[in-house]
Amino acid sequence: MVTNPYLKWLSETDGFWWTDTAEIQTMDEAIENGATGVTTNPILIKKSLYGNPDFWRPYLDSAVGLKGDEKAEEILRCVTVEIAKKFQPIFEKMDGKQGFVCAQVNPKKQGDTAAMVEMGKRLAAWAPNIAVKLPATAAGLRAIEELAAEGITTVGTVSFTTPQAVAVAAAQQRGIDRCRAAGKKPGMAFAVLMVGRLDDYLRDVAKDMESDVPESDIIQAGTAAIKKAYAICKERGYEAKLMPAGMRGGYHATALAGSDMSMSLSAGILTALGKETEFVPHIDEPVSAETIERLNTIPEFVRGYNVEALSEAEFIRFGASQRTLSQFVEAGWGMIAEFPL
Numbered sequence: 001m002v003t004n005p006y007l008k009w010l011s012e013t014d015g016f017w018w019t020d021t022a023e024i025q026t027m028d029e030a031i032e033n034g035a036t037g038v039t040t041n042p043i044l045i046k047k048s049l050y051g052n053p054d055f056w057r058p059y060l061d062s063a064v065g066l067k068g069d070e071k072a073e074e075i076l077r078c079v080t081v082e083i084a085k086k087f088q089p090i091f092e093k094m095d096g097k098q099g100f101v102c103a104q105v106n107p108k109k110q111g112d113t114a115a116m117v118e119m120g121k122r123l124a125a126w127a128p129n130i131a132v133k134l135p136a137t138a139a140g141l142r143a144i145e146e147l148a149a150e151g152i153t154t155v156g157t158v159s160f161t162t163p164q165a166v167a168v169a170a171a172q173q174r175g176i177d178r179c180r181a182a183g184k185k186p187g188m189a190f191a192v193l194m195v196g197r198l199d200d201y202l203r204d205v206a207k208d209m210e211s212d213v214p215e216s217d218i219i220q221a222g223t224a225a226i227k228k229a230y231a232i233c234k235e236r237g238y239e240a241k242l243m244p245a246g247m248r249g250g251y252h253a254t255a256l257a258g259s260d261m262s263m264s265l266s267a268g269i270l271t272a273l274g275k276e277t278e279f280v281p282h283i284d285e286p287v288s289a290e291t292i293e294r295l296n297t298i299p300e301f302v303r304g305y306n307v308e309a310l311s312e313a314e315f316i317r318f319g320a321s322q323r324t325l326s327q328f329v330e331a332g333w334g335m336i337a338e339f340p341l
Helices: 005-010 024-032 042-051 053-059 068-093 113-124 138-149 162-181 195-208 221-236 250-254 267-273 289-295 299-305 312-317 319-337
Strands: 016-019 100-104 130-135 154-157 189-194 241-245 262-265
Touching: 005 267, 016 024, 024 068, 042 053, 042 068, 042 319, 053 068, 068 100, 068 113, 068 319, 113 130, 113 138, 130 138, 138 154, 138 162, 138 312, 154 162, 162 189, 162 221, 162 299, 162 312, 189 195, 189 221, 195 221, 195 299, 195 319, 221 241, 221 289, 221 299, 250 267, 262 267, 289 299, 312 319
Parallel strands: 016 262, 100 130, 130 154, 154 189, 189 241, 241 262
Antiparallel strands: none
């Protein structure tokens, strides 16, 4: 078992980190290094299934004979429940504030609030430490509020911008307030911002418009967006924990060190952070005004950074959102449904 000093230090700060994988064989090492949750998604579930078919098939008997969405959901249940068992002791030890395993609603239902609410309730019933993942679309925000009002822990995902992260946190807060008003115990709330995927999208936009914004600025776009969202959510008193995800280098994590966030860290980022020798909080260090000024010459950065620049109705049409939703459907959910049993 490999000890990662940076991860251990990170878990001793105000924040937490979750492992971004569905590879159950890696969970014990992650927990030993301070992981307090798991952020799976359809692509990661597919990757684990196809990478370890002989390991998973004995757990999937209940999916035999099923087809399509029904089969995909049942396989998702089987895998998620096994992973959840690993983290339930953390969930119990931390009084339900950490120890979650994500289960994502069908990405093909990204615009259907009722379908997402119905499915979210099913997912939440799989284990006490399930966090239901829903997209930051207008329909997804409505579903997030309804599920939060039922006391279900929610994670707003497919989110790449300051407006989306803040809107998710606001929807979760409305649900949490309704939950308490009804005399129920609310669940936790997590609002994702896929920092690296915003960078990826803006890099392509910048090239397409023949912008001279340097790469050194592009790779700070997602960091700037989540730092701004973090400040706004704290100012407004939202209870949601922001969740930086989709990182492309250790620099994304180190720039946010010391924050009250739950970071989603993939295997590559874990390896990169294992080489870190500086154990210093950087959350209060802003992205430079000069970098923001240059990034503001890219219209899509302006939409992704300014909280009022992107309406909820536009979330589903934002370029990075469409890219990721398509990947979740085609390279994730669809492949799960086709997994040979």
